[in-house]
Amino acid sequence: MTPRRLLTHLRHVDLAVPDYDKQLEFYSGVWGLTEVAGDTGLSFLAAEGSPEQYVVRLRKAEEKRLDLVAFGAATREDVDALAERLIADDVKLISTPDELGTLGGGYGFRFFDVDGRTVEVSAEVDTREHRRIEEKEAIPVRLSHVVLNSPDLGKTRAWYEKHLAFALSDTLSSPHMGEVMHFMRVNPQHHSLALAKGPHTSLHHISFELRGIDEYMRGTGRLLRAGVHKVWGPGRHMAGDNTFSYFFDPHGNTLEYTTELELLDEDSWHPHVYDFSEPEVTDQWGTANPMSELVAKESFNDPDRGCFVAPPV
Structure with a gap:
């Protein structure tokens, strides 16, 4: 149940x-x-x-x-x-x-x-006084989602479903690699959490939502002009139907600019299994650098040294 x-x-x-x-x-x-x-x-x-x-x-x-x-x-x-x-x-x-x-x-x-x-x-956390992000203002509106690497993808998915009642929205798979990513939700947003198959426990990426397509592209361009290392993008995923541009922060954590993440009718939604070896699954637009093993490995990140060690604050 x-x-x-x-x-x-x-x-x-x-x-x-x-x-x-x-x-x-x-x-x-x-x-x-x-x-x-x-x-x-x-x-x-x-x-x-x-x-x-x-x-x-x-x-x-x-x-x-x-x-x-x-x-x-x-x-x-x-x-x-x-x-x-x-x-x-x-x-x-x-x-x-x-x-x-x-x-x-x-x-x-x-x-x-x-x-x-x-x-x-x-x-019951106090809310912060915030503001409307204006047209052409290319800064994050909010936190969109977080993706975590797990060496045992099925076990981690089952844990989040059983204990925290996350629901499965979609899965990425391929004929030669099997299941590689599960998109999970706790509200109508397609995913607040995703779990990726990786060689070790680590952070895959943190995603930030921008106001719209124009602001997303302007933000992507600002980072490129600043010389920030781009991992992948700009493009548009099939699962979640959201845009993506992935970059490294100075310590190699992957961050994403996104917008237009899909909102689901949870009563009628049925999860898909997408073959991510098909180019249009990873990028509907065809504008991003092709997904490859090198691109995938860049988001494996370093093994997390904090497993089963609570942070001091």
Whole structure:
């Protein structure tokens, strides 16, 4: 039986970075986020069009790692219900539900997923005063989705379905590689989370939504002119029907500019299995550099050293 859905959306993705100053300059500069708060070696970066207090947190550390992925819940009662479900299923909790001391406050807790990533779920977080992103303003409106590499794709998908009630939207597969990516959702957005087949547990990419096609292209061009390393794009995927331009941040984490991610009628939607060896599946437009093993490997990222190790903050 499918468990009751208690998550509402993706809140933020937190990164630990060795060269903190360089990363902060990149995210708050050319990438287009706004630093809204900070402390020594810790900064909170918001998207101007988003009510979330922040969408990326950077922490200075000796080793690069994914600190955590944070999701929202509607109420503190839902937070408590999820914690009880995870405890009953022997999921390892890092903390129990309580008032949060992070920016925006709220009520939440943290736990490890099946691959050892830290996940946070919270409710009643204060919203941030945000604004309408104007025409031709090529900065992120909001956080779109996060994609995670897993060495056991089926096991990770089953864990997120069983414990967090994620639903499968679509799958990428190929005749010689089998299933390589699952697109998962907790709301009508085609995916808030995707899981990719990789050689090790790591971050695949973080995606940011821009206002529209024109702003997406202007943002892509700004990064190219700034000399930021482009991994893949610009193009338009079939699964999710969204645009894509992938770039590296200064420490080799892959970031995406996107727009027009598909909104589903969940009552009538049936997942597709797309053969990603067909060029139009990876890029409907045919404008991106061709998908290849080299392009795929660039988003394998470094093995995450933070598995089953809770971040210090």
